[in-house]
Amino acid sequence: MTKVAIIGFGGMGFIHYCAYKRIKDAKVIAVADVDIDKVKEKIDDEDINLYSSLEELLEYESPDMVDICTPTFTHAELSIKAMEKGVHVLCEKPMSLCEEDCQRMIDASIKYDRVLMVAHVARFGKENMYLKKVVDSGELGALKHLDMNRISYMPDWSWNDWMRDYEKSGGCLVDMSVHDFDLAQYMFGIPKKIGGVYHKMRDNNDFVTANLIYDGFDVTITGGWYSCEIPFRTGFLACFEKGYLEKVNGELYMNNEKVEFDTVIEEVDAGINISSTAGYKEEIEYFINCINSGSEPEIVLPESSKNSVAIARQIAKEAILI
Numbered sequence: 335m336t337k338v339a340i341i342g343f344g345g346m347g348f349i350h351y352c353a354y355k356r357i358k359d360a361k362v363i364a365v366a367d368v369d370i371d372k373v374k375e376k377i378d379d380e381d382i383n384l385y386s387s388l389e390e391l392l393e394y395e396s397p398d399m400v401d402i403c404t405p406t407f408t409h410a411e412l413s414i415k416a417m418e419k420g421v422h423v424l425c426e427k428p429m430s431l432c433e434e435d436c437q438r439m440i441d442a443s444i445k446y447d448r449v450l451m452v453a454h455v456a457r458f459g460k461e462n463m464y465l466k467k468v469v470d471s472g473e474l475g476a477l478k479h480l481d482m483n484r485i486s487y488m489p490d491w492s493w494n495d496w497m498r499d500y501e502k503s504g505g506c507l508v509d510m511s512v513h514d515f516d517l518a519q520y521m522f523g524i525p526k527k528i529g530g531v532y533h534k535m536r537d538n539n540d541f542v543t544a545n546l547i548y549d550g551f552d553v554t555i556t557g558g559w560y561s562c563e564i565p566f567r568t569g570f571l572a573c574f575e576k577g578y579l580e581k582v583n584g585e586l587y588m589n590n591e592k593v594e595f596d597t598v599i600e601e602v603d604a605g606i607n608i609s610s611t612a613g614y615k616e617e618i619e620y621f622i623n624c625i626n627s628g629s630e631p632e633i634v635l636p637e638s639s640k641n642s643v644a645i646a647r648q649i650a651k652e653a654i655l656i
């Protein structure tokens with residue numbers, strides 16, 4: 335049984351907690367959060383011990399892994415502290431706010447010989463995995479254009495409103511569109527050229543249209559946190575030489591024919607813009623399998639997560655500001 339401690343029990347910590355309940359060979363033994371009272375309201379297992387910090391938790395508990403679901407600006411310090419104590423780390427995306435901090439996390443995982451994986455859930459999403467399979471197999475010929483979008487209302491639930499603070503979250507570019515930069519980078523590597531148009535956090539809006547240029551095709555990525563109450567959505571359209579693949583309204587179509595999946599979707603109310611454990615259970619199971627088999631997390635190597643932060647940062651720097 336893999337013993338798990340969740341650090342940070344806000345929106346994402348709760349979603350991970352719901353996912354662990356569906357994983358047979360893992361048990362959440364402890365939770366640390368600076369706001370313990372809030373955790374008590376959401377937790378339904380009295381055997382889970384609660385602490386107000388990672389340091390305190392590690393004084394009394396010996397988890398095999400910590401699952402870090404705290405605000406992004408805390409990821410590097412908390413991950414490094416856990417690895418120093420000999421604990422494997424699954425850390426929510428984005429890895430951190432800058433490449434230097436990502437590198438410090440990578441150095442710690444090497445120094446303390448611990449598995450470090452960033453929870454890039456999009457790499458485990460069934461539609462995205464299908465897209466990667468079609469790209470890799472070449473069954474629709476060469477890719478010509480990929481358009482990805484990820485749109486939400488401005489996050490208004492976060493602890494101390496850290497998400498709306500550009501210095502703490504990196505805005506929608508680093509916090510949300512990083513999912514799509516990461517997917518593009520996972521499938522195609524580092525782009526040859528990067529550009530875009532960015533409306534940087536102001537008036538309760540933060541949105542971007544980014545261009546990632548590769549040899550013979552390009553990827554456009556639209557991301558936005560808007561002041562209007564638009565429901566969260568993600569989608570993509572991939573045009574190949576011999577056909578297309580489209581994710582729209584939560585369904586996947588290949589050349590106008592629906593692609594069916596037999597996965598069970600568990601709906602959860604976490605009070606944020608995510609409403610199911612889909613993909614989270616799979617990424618956690620994959621990480622647990624890596625720590626138990628002593629293998630590298632090949633699907634999401636830390637170096638690759640650092641590259642995704644670097645792409646987001648570069649777009650923030652080079653995009654035309656509007």
Ligand SMILES: NC(=O)c1ccc[n+]([C@@H]2O[C@H](COP(=O)([O-])OP(=O)(O)OC[C@H]3O[C@@H](n4cnc5c(N)ncnc54)[C@H](O)[C@@H]3O)[C@@H](O)[C@H]2O)c1
Nearest residue numbers: 342343344345346367368369403404405406426427492493
């Ligand atoms: N993978 C995804 O789809 C996805 C979706 C949303 C958020 N996230 C990421 O998950 C992380 C958390 O986001 P969230 O939406 O849950 O934020 P949140 O504000 O809802 O929750 C953060 C929690 O961490 C606690 N906290 C703050 N500092 C702490 C510390 N030093 N030690 C312990 N607890 C601390 C807060 O009390 C709060 O409960 C972020 O990095 C975010 O980018 C990922």
